[in-house]
Amino acid sequence: MYSVEWVIKNMKAIFMEICPNCGNEISDERLLLGLPCDKCLKNNIEKYLMLRKKLDMSIKYRRILVKELSKNERLINYRS
Numbered sequence: 874m875y876s877v878e879w880v881i882k883n884m885k886a887i888f889m890e891i892c893p894n895c896g897n898e899i900s901d902e903r904l905l906l907g908l909p910c911d912k913c914l915k916n917n918i919e920k921y922l923m924l925r926k927k928l929d930m931s932i933k934y935r936r937i938l939v940k941e942l943s944k945n946e947r948l949i950n951y952r953s
């Protein structure tokens with residue numbers, strides 16, 4: 874039986890490696906912002922930090938990300 878601490882620590886490690894778009898490695902700060910990894914969306918995250926603060930994780934915010942991925946021809950699994 875695993876302790877709660879073990880589960881939290883290890884689950885976090887798993888989530889930290891999965892880009893919601895391509896499934897590759899991703900930083901925790903991008904994941905917290907609901908962003909894909911830096912290979913999918915190269916832009917500086919500051920821009921998205923502002924958007925995220927304004928729109929929260931709304932459909933509108935996710936649609937902007939889908940649009941940008943699509944524009945860069947990097948839209949794989951990301952969904953609004």
Ligand SMILES: [Zn+2]
Pocket residue numbers: 892893894895896897909910911912913
């Ligand atoms: Zn990615």
